[in-house]
Amino acid sequence: MLSNSIADVNGSDLANDTALRLLDDYQRVRQQTLALCRPLQTEDYVVQPIADVSPPKWHLGHTAWFFEQFILCAYANDYIPCNKNYNYIFNSYYESVGERVFRSNRGNISRPTVEEVFAYRKHVDDAMSDFLTHHTPNSKVVDIIALGLQHEQQHQELLLMDIKYILGHNPLFPAYQSFEKASNPSGSTSNANNINIAEGVYDVGYDGEGFRFDNEEGHHKVFLHAFEIQDRLITNGEFLEFMQAGGYTDFRYWLSDGWEWVKTNKVDAPLYWIQQEGQWFEYALRGLHELDLHAPVSHISYFEADAFASWKEMRLPSEFEWEVACGITQAKIPQEANFLETGHFTPTSPAKQNNQMYGDLWEWTSSAYLPYPYFKKEEGALGEYNGKFMVNQMVLRGGSFATSRIHIRPTYRNFFQPHLRWQFSGLRLAKHI
Amino acid sequence: MLSNSIADVNGSDLANDTALRLLDDYQRVRQQTLALCRPLQTEDYVVQPIADVSPPKWHLGHTAWFFEQFILCAYANDYIPCNKNYNYIFNSYYESVGERVFRSNRGNISRPTVEEVFAYRKHVDDAMSDFLTHHTPNSKVVDIIALGLQHEQQHQELLLMDIKYILGHNPLFPAYQSFEKASNPSGSTSNANNINIAEGVYDVGYDGEGFRFDNEEGHHKVFLHAFEIQDRLITNGEFLEFMQAGGYTDFRYWLSDGWEWVKTNKVDAPLYWIQQEGQWFEYALRGLHELDLHAPVSHISYFEADAFASWKEMRLPSEFEWEVACGITQAKIPQEANFLETGHFTPTSPAKQNNQMYGDLWEWTSSAYLPYPYFKKEEGALGEYNGKFMVNQMVLRGGSFATSRIHIRPTYRNFFQPHLRWQFSGLRLAKHI
């Protein structure tokens, strides 16, 4: 896990040993990205089955490009870029930084090869190591490096999402990594309990010293009416009941756009559910396996989450209800390391056992993704990080089993368009009382 | 203007004279729809240049169908429908009520003719008159009739929007109705002032006895941080400055989806602005005329409103900030009758002169269109009225010159997708203090 070194030095001049601690963080995060890719075949790095999914090769190049572009080219005077065309190839959406390959074209680009991309990463890593060893970065530089590492950790989860999509849509259903199934039964077999929260004015938003994204800044007050919220996620078994009750064929449960989405895409189950001879299977990173009814339902869109809630005559919590409930229940941030270290590749929802309320799956909320009262975007290209996406998206909270543990905090705001579901998304229900 | 008879009787048994007052309202509203269409040629009733615009003929039939479907077929035992195919043709989106013509196909249907649609309206009106003369409707029926009249008034504004689109996109630019230009200069020539609002918990949402839509119900509390809000709308002149400063060509002001929209649609000015030989003109219901720099800018999308605010380093008010500001300033509801009676076909923004803060143009807010805390949709088909659209839309407040005065109230929530701009939309700015 990333140390707190970054937060400690934020805003002050740095002594040389701080630079070394930063380098240590840098190397650990960058290694983790490579570790994630180890089970892949070369071919898996290249393809892009849908525009939302990027080829793993692109993630590897793009996260290196971030450091090259925003640190090395900007602050390391003697740095020579690896290849002048890489800016064009590995820029994602930063309009400030020039032309770029159309997103939907990323899967058409066979070169640079995977090997060349690894070499690009090494080129950047060597230069970063050199830079941090021989320079004392000022606080601005430290902030950007910290952002770059958080950015890379976000891409680690994207990598997993995209790898799952690539392998899970292959007719051969190859496993990402096989392993023994956990011996203790996962998921929940008992009913969800409701946690009651009283009405009042609450504080929300990030209010500390450590790293946070611009979109969670702006500590502010909200008024919440009294509500109750479930203490665990909805399970596959519960979702199957919704399906068996005709959930996907009854327009009354659906938002109008959701109903169009269901009909246009002929949606009739969560993303990775596959029915074979009357039996439901689910593709997971360990391969195709029988659906586990006690595990939390995952890979659902906002439309599906909302329709399920409507069928249950409840609703999704707002992002602030969710955040306040976290604080009040003093839900523990999951202590264990993430799946790379544990080998658990599935959400396990042990919420009730150990008061760990979240961290299994991103949870859809009823909140649109909008700026906080005092939101102000950064100057320059980094200002394009979060703000410009604040329309037509819904907020998810909590983090998933594939999220870096350091990103799991009550104020963290994730966001996706309401029809998307290749992310590790689930839901819990709430209602006013 | 619609009397308050409906509100008076809401929820109680009705004496016969109440039915007659309801009939009187019914006839007045229905006549107004016809009055709106009087300047049209038969051909204007038929076309549908884009899917969002419906042919005027369809509006006429659909608003009749509402009363036929939800009152006459349901409550008038001896009613014989005008034509059994009209349910298929004039249903809008009520999934509960069966199959219907695809929205984008409405402009392909030459029959029934305009004359036959007028006959359909008369058929329904005669039956409604008969029904209300000889029966004492219960409160449920009264509620549905009241809803039907409000629904028809909403379609009156839609009619104007669609007529403007149809005529304003015709190469001949025909006027809807010519008239003398107002002698006193319209619009604002002085700077906007800011109204300051202190932080605190405020009450929002509809809290009275009269008619209200389901989406504004749920009187509840919100916490607002201190902010200031302009006392008038942004003018054409101010928007032109944005354009001249390169507003449409600099991505930094735009949301990501907005920037895509600008580029894909080659947007470079508000909807009805037309440049001829270096001079800006605007198509209005009175025809093509020179752009009035002092009039409020209209027919802009949320994307444009947001980009303008971003350029000004301000932001749009939230719907609650807007609603609270209305209450605090005791902004008067415009007293004069609407344009049909006055012959004013353009927004005039006399805000500062007479403390009439709103009612010229719908004002984009920064709020996504979402359910209020205690929102609950109606049973049956009428439950499809508002709730199912609560995703991917933004709230507009205030009402336009083309809005029935009875709809103009601080709690009324209008909503459109962020790229749409054929509605009578404008903006004012706000910021936190």
Add this chain to the structure above:
Amino acid sequence: MLSNSIADVNGSDLANDTALRLLDDYQRVRQQTLALCRPLQTEDYVVQPIADVSPPKWHLGHTAWFFEQFILCAYANDYIPCNKNYNYIFNSYYESVGERVFRSNRGNISRPTVEEVFAYRKHVDDAMSDFLTHHTPNSKVVDIIALGLQHEQQHQELLLMDIKYILGHNPLFPAYQSFEKASNPSGSTSNANNINIAEGVYDVGYDGEGFRFDNEEGHHKVFLHAFEIQDRLITNGEFLEFMQAGGYTDFRYWLSDGWEWVKTNKVDAPLYWIQQEGQWFEYALRGLHELDLHAPVSHISYFEADAFASWKEMRLPSEFEWEVACGITQAKIPQEANFLETGHFTPTSPAKQNNQMYGDLWEWTSSAYLPYPYFKKEEGALGEYNGKFMVNQMVLRGGSFATSRIHIRPTYRNFFQPHLRWQFSGLRLAKHI
């Protein structure tokens, strides 16, 4: 029927009485267009259900525009155009003549009104009458007027096709014109006979003095191998057998593009066939009626014609086989006037009774629409008439019941893209022997 006056004077100076005979032709043809529209309601003139169909109003304006543009503006010195915007509105595809309304936008244009379009026609007709009364047109002008009249007659058939599409896709299925059903049974009840044609070099293409289109010019030789060709069109009954044999669900009968077309558009019957409670009906200009099994099958695409032939283990004739067969059998050109005069609105296929081989329906041939050996397009805008469409289209021969009789000749080449079927199209079969 158009007199032969045009041919008589072609290429020579004209005496004044020739101009008057031309005027007489002009007036007769122009009147016929109006007669065709008499059964329409105003609304029917306006709509455009698919891009291929033009609003009747547009046909009326466009055919007037042709004479305004190519005769009056070019040769009548004192002519004042009716409205300078009409060139933009009524130009069809002549790139030489400037910008124009996108084809798919024609149905969005409510103005000019139908009445104004009639006034436009009168404006042009008056000017043409004046021009031909007071001037002696040279042979160039006579040629263009002759072309304009042939052009108008082509649009008369297009008008019928488009009116049928508009009314036949309306949920109310209104009749274009009701009339008593013919008392004598239409169509064929006996088997088709085959006509044998010996191999050899044959002459094809137009070789006379009268009017002909540029695409049929270039009298030339072709070698044909011996073949046989049916003496009548395929009937609805025969086509129904194909359907009942699974014709629309067995890919083996279909061209690859045709099979895609069937699946994408869910095609399972000819265009105007409608099944209600197990019974087949057909929409015709006289309204919806029970399918007549003995009438020739109509409104089929090339793909369907080809698939039917494939199922029968035969093929379509080439355009030259068809033309040569006409000459050899001395098939009579139908003597009777067209449907406007007879009131017969359906193909009647009386081929076998009276040796009238063609003129009921356009017949798909196996020939792609390509230039003849000596093809040379006209100079200027009129050169855009036929040549630029010579790719991706198939030739049809023979003419339909809705074709001006003067267009019915063995060398006339009609053409459509292989997926289109709103034209009056049928088929007959051939094979090599």
Add this chain to the structure above:
Amino acid sequence: MLSNSIADVNGSDLANDTALRLLDDYQRVRQQTLALCRPLQTEDYVVQPIADVSPPKWHLGHTAWFFEQFILCAYANDYIPCNKNYNYIFNSYYESVGERVFRSNRGNISRPTVEEVFAYRKHVDDAMSDFLTHHTPNSKVVDIIALGLQHEQQHQELLLMDIKYILGHNPLFPAYQSFEKASNPSGSTSNANNINIAEGVYDVGYDGEGFRFDNEEGHHKVFLHAFEIQDRLITNGEFLEFMQAGGYTDFRYWLSDGWEWVKTNKVDAPLYWIQQEGQWFEYALRGLHELDLHAPVSHISYFEADAFASWKEMRLPSEFEWEVACGITQAKIPQEANFLETGHFTPTSPAKQNNQMYGDLWEWTSSAYLPYPYFKKEEGALGEYNGKFMVNQMVLRGGSFATSRIHIRPTYRNFFQPHLRWQFSGLRLAKHI
């Protein structure tokens, strides 16, 4: 080059040594496919930048599947398929053989890996070797194997086309294989001469004993009017003149569909031409290099070829004119082996020097791709080979530098849709005299 063994034994029982000669051919052709892929990186095998282009990996699998499906599964009793899912993955368009991956999805499939596909080929090759060593195939089997080898050779050219597209659209413009530029100047510097052909009845179509495709069978007669045809291909220099004369911006030269294609796709040069700082470059298999004005223009669509001819006031030859001209001039079939053996990766058009009229580039003809008079498709899945594509395509003749020499014969018919140009296509002109 493939021996003539196949032709020798066609239709008769085979002695065992014939089977061995067939095996020898088999191995030589299969090896050549692998040789073609040798310069590729693993990543290059995977991508599919446009639907028309298939990933090289798919070509490798598909050509193996052909033998597995049509020989081994059908005739080798003890054969065990390599992987039951490969039928789904590697079937191309044979509807008879079951479901398959959508063409446009081929580039989304990372597994089987390249290595696994090579193993698949080896599995099939071993089985084929075993089959041909231990069985005496009957003539039917020999025919299918011969077809399979011709099929594989066709895919060899497709492989080159697709590889060129993949590498030539990569921002890095990697070379497929670098080599020294030929010392002797390629292409033509002198004017084209015209060859005159007299009118008459000519024999066309394949009339021998060797292998031929079903679409070139049906030896038959055609009548040709007198014409002249150029003795060499049009050069880059000549095409540049067309561009400089405004060829891509003047609609008069273009077919209507072609003009739409130019505008929609913003086409302004042949496919691989790239302008950098005013200088024209061309991407070739040896990399990006300065445009050679004397080399034949390549990678043009039918639309471009036709527009060029129109600008020159000439036309493209018909496929029969081309075929007859070949016979009359006794144009030599190029004797040298193909580019794999010579290392020449570009068309060199040495036509005039050595009377080798064709074989540099496929030449667009003015003929639509249609069946010959006596065309009859094969029974079963192999009947889907050519016939079902006979609509909306144009014929190309002659063969390119990347075509297996054994495919280069005067009767061979290649075909593409008129807008496509990733094939190695050029043009020569003709006209009637």
